[in-house]
Amino acid sequence: MWDAAIRSVRPGARFIPNGPPGLDSAARAPFLAVDHQARRGLTAPWDFGRSAKQYRAVMGDKPLAGLFSVGVEEPYRWKDSVQSGPEIRLWALDGIANGFRPWFAKFSGVLYDRRWLATVEDLYGWHHRNERYLRNEAPLARVAVVYSEQTRDFYGKDAAEARVDDRLKGMYHALVEARVPFEMVNDTRLEAADVDRFKLLVLPNLAALSDAQCRSLAAYVDRGGSLLATFETSLYDEAGARRNDFGLRDVFGVSFDGQVDRRMQNSYLALDAEARRTHPLLAGLQDAPRIINSVQRVRVRPRGEFPSPVTLVPSYPDLPMEHVFPRVEKTDERQVYLREQGTSRIVYFPGDLDRTFWEVLAPDHGRLLANAVQWAANEAPPVTVTGPGLFDVTAWRQKGSLTVHLVNLTNAMAMKGPVREFVAVGPMTVTVRLPAGARGRGVRLLVAETQPKAEETGGSLTVAVPSVRDHEVVAVDL
Numbered sequence: 001m002w003d004a005a006i007r008s009v010r011p012g013a014r015f016i017p018n019g020p021p022g023l024d025s026a027a028r029a030p031f032l033a034v035d036h037q038a039r040r041g042l043t044a045p046w047d048f049g050r051s052a053k054q055y056r057a058v059m060g061d062k063p064l065a066g067l068f069s070v071g072v073e074e075p076y077r078w079k080d081s082v083q084s085g086p087e088i089r090l091w092a093l094d095g096i097a098n099g100f101r102p103w104f105a106k107f108s109g110v111l112y113d114r115r116w117l118a119t120v121e122d123l124y125g126w127h128h129r130n131e132r133y134l135r136n137e138a139p140l141a142r143v144a145v146v147y148s149e150q151t152r153d154f155y156g157k158d159a160a161e162a163r164v165d166d167r168l169k170g171m172y173h174a175l176v177e178a179r180v181p182f183e184m185v186n187d188t189r190l191e192a193a194d195v196d197r198f199k200l201l202v203l204p205n206l207a208a209l210s211d212a213q214c215r216s217l218a219a220y221v222d223r224g225g226s227l228l229a230t231f232e233t234s235l236y237d238e239a240g241a242r243r244n245d246f247g248l249r250d251v252f253g254v255s256f257d258g259q260v261d262r263r264m265q266n267s268y269l270a271l272d273a274e275a276r277r278t279h280p281l282l283a284g285l286q287d288a289p290r291i292i293n294s295v296q297r298v299r300v301r302p303r304g305e306f307p308s309p310v311t312l313v314p315s316y317p318d319l320p321m322e323h324v325f326p327r328v329e330k331t332d333e334r335q336v337y338l339r340e341q342g343t344s345r346i347v348y349f350p351g352d353l354d355r356t357f358w359e360v361l362a363p364d365h366g367r368l369l370a371n372a373v374q375w376a377a378n379e380a381p382p383v384t385v386t387g388p389g390l391f392d393v394t395a396w397r398q399k400g401s402l403t404v405h406l407v408n409l410t411n412a413m414a415m416k417g418p419v420r421e422f423v424a425v426g427p428m429t430v431t432v433r434l435p436a437g438a439r440g441r442g443v444r445l446l447v448a449e450t451q452p453k454a455e456e457t458g459g460s461l462t463v464a465v466p467s468v469r470d471h472e473v474v475a476v477d478l
Helices: 002-009 023-028 047-059 085-097 116-129 149-154 164-177 211-222 273-278 353-360 363-377
Strands: 032-035 064-069 101-105 143-147 182-186 200-203 226-230 254-261 268-271 290-292 297-302 310-313 337-341 344-349 383-386 391-398 401-408 428-433 442-445 454-457 460-465 471-477
Touching (some): 032 047, 047 182, 085 116, 085 391, 143 164, 200 363, 211 344, 226 363, 290 363, 383 401, 460 471
Parallel strands (some): 064 101, 226 344
Antiparallel strands (some): 268 290, 337 344, 383 428, 391 401, 401 471, 428 460, 454 460
């Protein structure tokens, strides 16, 4: 109704309400300005970049402006406030790194506080000077997280602990920590033209999937794609009604055994001793005979033979202290299912490992998820970044160049802003896989405005980045 009324007055206008756009919005809108102005509460510092990924998943290469605010966005409506300069800059930079065009908002034309002006002026000046390296044509990422509005809308409404958004946040943060360049895919776009540029699709408890969507994902695997899925993925249809079995049971190689454990108190994952030495899934966990379990899990029945690198230690009493010992020392009940099908690899975690990771941020969970992504992708990554710190890494191709963005999230206020100051981190080493037949003609660091040391071998270019204060962009001319 609103759209028709607006177009009757101005045919070129469109009405698109707030919220992630669906396909209808993408088809109607030649351009979007996304209003996600600043952090509030416990919003992660990468959340503006997540908005960019999420909107690009349906808008494609149409221009997207990321609307950020110079003010405080807490619920007390301080509309004449001014945010700290580092917080404004970090928020905007993560949006730019993930494909937004910057667009700032300032309430009122009265400048009670002018401290934000230099930050915004410097940001826009840098963006203008380096615009040719910001005209992105395609991401280099080979991993994509599938985002589902129907799962958000129709799953878990009656279960407070389902926390649907947390499973996405947990997977997102695990990938950021692992410095994996990745994109997002909307679950309404699962056909070959949409997903075949990715080697791995990640399904973070994508519970509500239609039969057609399940067939599209199975066909993706048949064409050589890999999947990583968690918890109740495909156990519900698109309207949120529970199935008798997973829609992706043949892909996972397991069937639903009729029960979901919604709270597992004091349960653990046992890591096989030999697998800790040899299997890439458990890399970095060599000295960990067991780690904490997820909070929830689906009970499943395997439909074939599986290796057992991770098994269940069932819940046992946590009080009183003299009763805190496992009643069952070891089981053969697998808590991760690994399959290979031609060039495809499938990982299924029956636990809500991603959601639990977001709740407690246990390093072991982040490492296990990152290892699972690397094992399932089963190819050399397009970009690797080594060195200390927490970075959001994105990689792009432009006409005649490649860029790798390093957004430095290493900060005492990373998970609860506002950021007070930047903490420089380095040195970093960035290795970029070059397109087949391409050679690097030159390398620049766009923030430091220097030419770094670089070495090209075996189709890859390795670049030394001495230090990153807030943001660095490695630009490779082809």
